[in-house]
Amino acid sequence: MIAGLMTDASPVARRRTFAIISHPDAGKTTLTEKLLLFGGAIQLAGEVKAKKNRVSARSDWMGIEKERGISVVTSVMTFEYDDRVFNLLDTPGHEDFSEDTYRTLTAVDSAIMVIDAAKGIEARTRKLFEVCRLRDIPIVTFVNKLDRESRDPFDLLDEIEKTLALDTAPVNWPIGRGKSFAGTYDLAKNTVRRLDADEEATPVNGPDSPAVLEMLPPEERDAWAEEILLAREACKPFELQPFREGHLTPVYFGSALRNFGVRDLIDGLAAYAPPPRGQDADLRRVEAEEPRMTGFVFKIQANMDPNHRDRIAFMRVCSGKLTRGMKAKLVRTGKPMSLSAPQFFFARNRAIADEAWAGDVVGIPNHGTLRIGDTLTEGEDILFRGVPSFAPEILRRVKLQDAMKAKKLREALQQMAEEGVVQLFLPQDGSGAIVGVVGALQLDVLKERLQAEYGLPIDYEPTRFTICRWITSDSRQDLEGFISKNLSSIADDLDGAPVFMAASPFSLRYDEERAPTIRFSDIKDYQ
């Protein structure tokens, strides 16, 4: 517990909404379990794992997930610790669902980056970090698996600094490594924690005090004393402002599996992670402490419960208080919507939410009214920006086995695109719909869902296009001219925005050069 930071804060100021980013196998699932344990959500221990081991009833909702043992579901876990309410937004582990992960990262205020101490920064960690950097999301680093053979801590810090251009400030330091890993030493406070179970860390006189040295085998003591001396001299101290601005990461060493360092981490998160941030909308910035409710949808999940065929929109509350039964305005359509059964999620269980505050994520059951990127308000006409679409890396034409069902297919594809399962492009020359995905597994999910939920067996055909870009221009005339000249390479996306499709990166570059007043963009914000 961090003394002095516990105030009678407002419900919004108590919220900490975060995600965990990591490369597969670094320990995200294990760490999630341990964090939930601290949150008193003890009944959940094992459930996160269960999901992976394919025995969770919840994740049975989709056959494909069962078959492959991967989690397609992004879920939200809420727990309390140290007078804070933590909302942990889980993200799919498989990189084919990275679009989902990117969108989820727009709904968090901070992230924990988990690094395997033997491997350092891996490819997916770097990519997810870059997504966080786009929004200056503060990052707390957890170097995991120190109970195993691992790399030198200085080496790891250096790698974070160099590869991510991010300053590091180690908060704790491992006492021993591998087999002799015995606990963690807090560099600023001069305290020792042997196990996460130690609620209060023990104050000591310094790293060379006998109480610390005795934790290590005699032959390792001198080397450790030297190492920690260097750590104190050479490493930057933690500072709140550069952390909150996304320039500096506090680093915690530990072992999620063996219960080392996780309490240090969660204490740090409670103390330093920012409360809900303001969010940019088209007309103004919305501050979290504003009294009127606003929120945006960053994720849609259909059919979580096969018996009910329901569709849940996950909304991040951006300001104010959401109360059960309140009327909200769906700004895209201007229509009112009654929030009669908003839900909170506890890993496996759902509960009706009577109230939710800025920073919380609620599930709103609906039958297709809500789409990704939608804004809900108490009446104000503003649209949140920033839930992005990424240019797909795979484009396929959808081929219907039964040509009579073309209209039904169009509707089904529209719904799937609204849920973010795939992106949909309708070529202006009237040829068949093209779907775009970032990872090939998304295509499998689409095919399976079209069959299971709409009775539409489909196949995919390659198109002559491999790459696409949203096109805009300051000159409407130029844009229209470009479109009419390239009609067979233009499609409309779900919102009717024009997209230029090219056969190869080379030909795209060629067209780009010949149309200097046209902007070709690989990211589009939903509006």
Ligand code: G4P
């Ligand atoms: P992920 O969600 O990031 O993919 O990683 P996960 O937590 O599933 O961990 C990957 C593997 O690393 C698991 O082993 C897990 O037990 C192990 N692990 C996680 N944290 C630590 C740690 O602090 N120390 C050590 N030594 N191992 C750790 P597995 O054999 O793949 O799975 P399981 O059979 O243990 O379930």
